[in-house]
Amino acid sequence: xxxxxxxxxILGGGQLGKMLATAASQLGYRxxxxxxxxxxxxxxxxLHSTTxxxxxxxxxxxxxxxxxxxxxxxxxxxxxxxxxxxDMNLRPGLRALEVAQDRLAEKRFAEDHxxxxxxxxxxxxxxxxxxxxxxxxxxxILKTRREGxxxxxxxxxxxxxxxxxxxxxxxxxCVFEGFVDFKSEFSVIACRALDGTVVFYDSAENDxxxxxxxxxxxxxxxxxxxxVEEARALTARIAEALxxxxxxxxxxxxxxxxxxxxxxxxxxxxxxxxxxxxxVTSQFENHIRAICGLPLGDTSLTGSRVVxxxxxxxxxxxxxxxxxxxxxxxHLYGKGEVREGRKMGHVTRVERH
Numbered sequence: 272x273x274x275x276x277x278x279x280x281i282l283g284g285g286q287l288g289k290m291l292a293t294a295a296s297q298l299g300y301r302x303x304x305x306x307x308x309x310x311x312x313x314x315x316x317x318l319h320s321t322t323x324x325x326x327x328x329x330x331x332x333x334x335x336x337x338x339x340x341x342x343x344x345x346x347x348x349x350x351x352x353x354x355x356x357x358d359m360n361l362r363p364g365l366r367a368l369e370v371a372q373d374r375l376a377e378k379r380f381a382e383d384h385x386x387x388x389x390x391x392x393x394x395x396x397x398x399x400x401x402x403x404x405x406x407x408x409x410x411x412i413l414k415t416r417r418e419g420x421x422x423x424x425x426x427x428x429x430x431x432x433x434x435x436x437x438x439x440x441x442x443x444x445c446v447f448e449g450f451v452d453f454k455s456e457f458s459v460i461a462c463r464a465l466d467g468t469v470v471f472y473d474s475a476e477n478d479x480x481x482x483x484x485x486x487x488x489x490x491x492x493x494x495x496x497x498x499v500e501e502a503r504a505l506t507a508r509i510a511e512a513l514x515x516x517x518x519x520x521x522x523x524x525x526x527x528x529x530x531x532x533x534x535x536x537x538x539x540x541x542x543x544x545x546x547x548x549x550x551v552t553s554q555f556e557n558h559i560r561a562i563c564g565l566p567l568g569d570t571s572l573t574g575s576r577v578v579x580x581x582x583x584x585x586x587x588x589x590x591x592x593x594x595x596x597x598x599x600x601x602h603l604y605g606k607g608e609v610r611e612g613r614k615m616g617h618v619t620r621v622e623r624h
Contacts, residue, residue, distance in 0.1 A: 375393050455491070476492055549573055
């Protein structure tokens with residue numbers, strides 16, 4: 272067990288790191304942020320901050336030596352440099368990053384443990400894409416194997432079977448996914464403790480706009496609740512196979528044939544932000560508890576209905592009206608530049624009657 276008063280290191284300086292640091296502080300821990308950004312928003316609530324590039328091995332090692340445990344707030348931290356600190360209580364471990372950073376490896380890993388992803392094929396050029404579209408069918412979606420989030424690095428193909436002329440093929444390749452006829456989208460958010468104990472949060476029904484999560488609602492519809500048990504079982508198997516410690520999120524499509532695996536995030540997740548006010552113990556606190564070897568907290572809902580809305584782009588400019596709503600819990604991340612598609616904050620409303 273890592274006792275309160277110790278220092279927790281967080282790799283990454285975004286809003287997830289900021290909320291993790293806040294949760295850690297409430298439990299009496301000190302936090303140090305490691306980020307290439309000089310003005311990261313997570314550093315605003317941390318005791319110390321290291322500004323260095325991801326491939327600066329000497330800086331990474333100094334940072335890790337100052338921390339009792341190190342975690343990460345996003346899945347695109349380069350894996351190779353982290354090998355230097357993998358034995359310094361890095362939780363979750365490197366294997367989770369290796370799998371989650373490659374969409375092809377991720378889908379195969381899910382299949383190996385009983386999951387059912389959408390039909391897919393690896394493609395590296397237009398000829399292979401045309402072959403994949405012919406064998407899998409259209410419409411579909413082409414995604415880069417690496418990087419890309421919130422709809423970035425993705426191209427949709429129409430039912431006519433013709434690939435978009437604007438498609439770019441990176442050296443790391445792409446994955447073509449066939450269309451999934453789904454009723455709803457949902458997340459399974461689990462937290463696995465150091466001793467292997469696993470707890471789950473209620474699954475939210477997720478609504479996306481332009482590939483970006485717009486709203487998460489609990490309780491979810493019956494189309495989802497009937498498939499949560501199977502989705503949780505897969506999540507638990509994946510967590511055990513990875514010897515995972517901390518919060519793990521897997522997104523699913525609810526279909527007539529059961530839950531279809533979409534993607535995995537080895538971290539706290541946007542679709543779990545509601546848990547700060549909507550659960551007895553938030554996903555952020557439970558992640559800190561897990562990586563420090565503490566008992567996990569209660570994940571029960573605090574109300575009968577919970578709705579979390581992301582404040583994307585200029586939507587955050589309505590913060591005064593949100594604050595005028597006595598039932599709204601507003602979170603602004605402190606990002607300076609407002610851009611279209613950028614998550615500037617979120618607001619959660621909990622009904623307790």
